Amino acid sequence: MSLVTDSPVHSSSSDDFASYLDAQLGSGSTGTSGSSADDETDNESDHESERIKRRKAEKLEILEEPEGSTSREYSEQIVDSEQIVETNIKQDSCSHPGSFGGMCMRCGKSLEEKSGVTFGYIHKGLWLANDEIARLRKTDMKNLLRYKKLYLILDLDHTLLNSTSLAHISSDEEHLRGKVDSREDISKGSLFILEHMHTMTKLRPFVRTFLKEASEMFEMYIYTMGDRSYALEMAKLLDPKREYFHERVISRDDGTQRHQKGLDVVLGQESYVLILDDTEQAWTKHKDNLLLMERYHYFASSCQQFGFSCKSLSEMETDENEGDGALATVIGVLKRVHTIFFHELEDELAGRDVRQVLKTLRKEVLEGCKIIFSRVFPTHFPARQHQLWKMAEQLGATCTVDLDDSVTHVVATDAGTEKSRWAVKEKKSLVHPRWIEASYYFWKRQPEESFSVDQKASS
Amino acid sequence: MFFHIVLERNMQLHPRFFGRNLRDNLVAKLMKDVEGTCSGRHGFVVAITGIENIGKGLIREGTGYVTFPVKYQCVVFRPFKGEILEAVVTMVNKMGFFAEAGPVQIFVSNHLIPDDMEFQSGDMPNYTTSDGSVKIQKDSEVRLKIIGTRVDATEIFCIGTIKDDFLGVINDPAAA
Ligand SMILES: [Mg+2]
Ligand SMILES: [Zn+2]
Numbered sequence: 343m344s345l346v347t348d349s350p351v352h353s354s355s356s357d358d359f360a361s362y363l364d365a366q367l368g369s370g371s372t373g374t375s376g377s378s379a380d381d382e383t384d385n386e387s388d389h390e391s392e393r394i395k396r397r398k399a400e401k402l403e404i405l406e407e408p409e410g411s412t413s414r415e416y417s418e419q420i421v422d423s424e425q426i427v428e429t430n431i432k433q434d435s436c437s438h439p440g441s442f443g444g445m446c447m448r449c450g451k452s453l454e455e456k457s458g459v460t461f462g463y464i465h466k467g468l469w470l471a472n473d474e475i476a477r478l479r480k481t482d483m484k485n486l487l488r489y490k491k492l493y494l495i496l497d498l499d500h501t502l503l504n505s506t507s508l509a510h511i512s513s514d515e516e517h518l519r520g521k522v523d524s525r526e527d528i529s530k531g532s533l534f535i536l537e538h539m540h541t542m543t544k545l546r547p548f549v550r551t552f553l554k555e556a557s558e559m560f561e562m563y564i565y566t567m568g569d570r571s572y573a574l575e576m577a578k579l580l581d582p583k584r585e586y587f588h589e590r591v592i593s594r595d596d597g598t599q600r601h602q603k604g605l606d607v608v609l610g611q612e613s614y615v616l617i618l619d620d621t622e623q624a625w626t627k628h629k630d631n632l633l634l635m636e637r638y639h640y641f642a643s644s645c646q647q648f649g650f651s652c653k654s655l656s657e658m659e660t661d662e663n664e665g666d667g668a669l670a671t672v673i674g675v676l677k678r679v680h681t682i683f684f685h686e687l688e689d690e691l692a693g694r695d696v697r698q699v700l701k702t703l704r705k706e707v708l709e710g711c712k713i714i715f716s717r718v719f720p721t722h723f724p725a726r727q728h729q730l731w732k733m734a735e736q737l738g739a740t741c742t743v744d745l746d747d748s749v750t751h752v753v754a755t756d757a758g759t760e761k762s763r764w765a766v767k768e769k770k771s772l773v774h775p776r777w778i779e780a781s782y783y784f785w786k787r788q789p790e791e792s793f794s795v796d797q798k799a800s801s
Numbered sequence: 802m803f804f805h806i807v808l809e810r811n812m813q814l815h816p817r818f819f820g821r822n823l824r825d826n827l828v829a830k831l832m833k834d835v836e837g838t839c840s841g842r843h844g845f846v847v848a849i850t851g852i853e854n855i856g857k858g859l860i861r862e863g864t865g866y867v868t869f870p871v872k873y874q875c876v877v878f879r880p881f882k883g884e885i886l887e888a889v890v891t892m893v894n895k896m897g898f899f900a901e902a903g904p905v906q907i908f909v910s911n912h913l914i915p916d917d918m919e920f921q922s923g924d925m926p927n928y929t930t931s932d933g934s935v936k937i938q939k940d941s942e943v944r945l946k947i948i949g950t951r952v953d954a955t956e957i958f959c960i961g962t963i964k965d966d967f968l969g970v971i972n973d974p975a976a977a
Contacts (some may be wrong), residue, residue, distance in 0.1 A: 439910070439912065440896075440910065442908040442910075442958060442960060443906070443908075443951045443953075443956075443958025443959070443960075444951055444958070445949035445950075445951055445958065445960045446949070446960070447897070447908055447910035447912065447913075447960055448910060448912040448913065449948070449949075450882065450947075450948030450949025450960040451949065452949065452951065461896075464892075464894060464896065465892065465899055465906075465908070467906075467958060468896075468908070470896070478895055478896065481895070481920075482895050482922075485895075485920065485921075485922060486922070489922070489923075561922060585924050588892075588894070588926065589892060589894060609895060609896075
């Protein structure tokens with residue numbers, strides 16, 4: 343672009359307008375109409391410059407003082423003077439369903455207070471009032487049910503993938519650097535380096551098939567405790583063609599509570615939402631929507647972080663099984679839930695609750711089992727409060743503290759306890775606590791013989 | 802709306818830029834500093850079109866920097882309430898759609914989309930009329946009316962509507 347001192351660009355109409363604008367802008371300033379002085383910062387400290395700065399600051403104050411408040415007024419004045427069409431909306435009757443950039447998204451009026459919930463993950467500056475959220479959920483639900491879809495919220499770390507800082511790559515993991523996939527065709531790879539984030543990420547086996555199949559049954563969200571930039575990078579790896587998530591990527595920067603994930607920022611009714619996450623504590627208010635995932639620890643640093651001293655999958659140069667790993671298992675469960683919800687329930691579609699379906703399905707896993715625990719809980723620990731007890735009950739088993747013939751399973755880590763020996767004598771199943779956990783994660787009663795209690799440890 | 806106006810700025814220049822090319826240096830720096838920025842008062846500075854006047858330089862003691870008051874002509878863009886704008890759709894979802902006109906971010910909520918246009922989710926979310934003849938999706942060009950503006954230091958936000966005559970899609974990428 344070339345510059346000319348004498349600009350020929352003046353067009354008469356815009357000039358008139360410009361001078362009008364100038365007049366408006368100039369009012370209240372130093373009198374040089376249409377000009378404003380903005381200064382660059384300087385860091386001098388001698389008296390002369392201090393004085394100048396002060397003077398300028400004063401001048402700037404005069405210029406800036408009316409800015410925030412009058413810029414709107416002045417635009418309105420212009421609108422009035424130009425007699426530009428008035429909007430049809432009656433401003434007083436507006437309930438202000440939400441705001442964008444501090445203005446009501448319906449009447450355009452500038453709102454003093456932000457109320458409701460922020461939806462920054464969808465667009466910066468977007469807020470929705472609670473009534474509007476409820477309204478949107480309702481209309482969206484109808485839309486979704488028509489396509490026979492539900493909502494699915496997906497956690498990232500340890501659920502769909504595992505990431506490590508490049509600095510934490512162990513010596514046994516160095517071999518990975520040679521195996522990193524190119525980002526040219528992300529959809530074909532599973533191990534990536536994100537140099538600018540100093541991160542190596544491994545996608546969980548089966549994740550591509552999982553997402554593809556799940557997308558046919560669900561409208562999907564990512565919801566991570568990672569920050570926004572991390573969330574978006576991971577979304578790019580999981581969804582390079584942007585088919586699955588669109589703007590539905592929620593990070594910890596977008597939640598309404600610290601260290602908690604909530605469905606309040608999800609525009610779906612709770613009775614149609616399923617959640618996959620490895621961290622139960624993140625969803626204290628929505629446990630009934632949760633399918634708890636077995637953690638995917640691929641990297642050594644991830645194992646260490648959770649206190650495992652064993653070699654990681656990466657160090658052993660192996661991985662979770664593609665065909666019957668956690669994601670392959672859970673897609674089966676999701677399909678089952680989906681089928682029951684849309685095809686097997688009798689009641690009105692709008693009244694159905696996916697949480698109920700999940701509960702019923704889970705209860706089938708250990709149906710008919712009567713479980714007694716033997717020295718699994720710490721002494722004086724209230725047994726009914728224990729994670730394993732609750733898990734077993736959720737799986738449909740009956741837990742008891744009274745040993746009688748109706749007991750089918752003794753859960754113990756030691757074959758030498760009185761109850762363990764009773765189990766062996768009475769030909770009852772004697773299983774390790776992991777049998778319950780495995781049945782829980784695999785949504786299937788696991789073969790007891792794979793979880794036998796070591797006899798040698800007893801004597 | 803675009804305006805051609807005169808603005809003033811105090812430019813600080815390092816002594817190494819003095820000499821024959823002083824003026825060019827000053828102008829180059831001005832362009833670099835000002836074009837593409839936004840001010841709450843004037844809107845978005847699109848381009849500098851000319852220099853009106855360069856005032857007397859004031860030497861800063863100690864550093865040797867010189868401050869020049871520069872008056873320049875520039876084209877600014879600032880949306881106004883009631884103005885009709887053409888914008889490109891950047892995102893469509895159940896709440897409505899977002900569009901951009903240069904540096905301006907516009908939100909058209911579903912309250913301000915004609916009632917006969919319904920939201921369709923899927924790979925390419927869109928608003929479509931019941932007969933399927935009109936569709937708004939990402940990259941569509943739309944004509945909309947501004948009903949609210951806010952100009953921040955760096956950004957311009959607008960609320961727009963297409964619920965009026967002659968507003969809506971002007972170019973459908975799907976049909977092309
Ligand atoms: Mg996690
Ligand atoms: Zn309103």
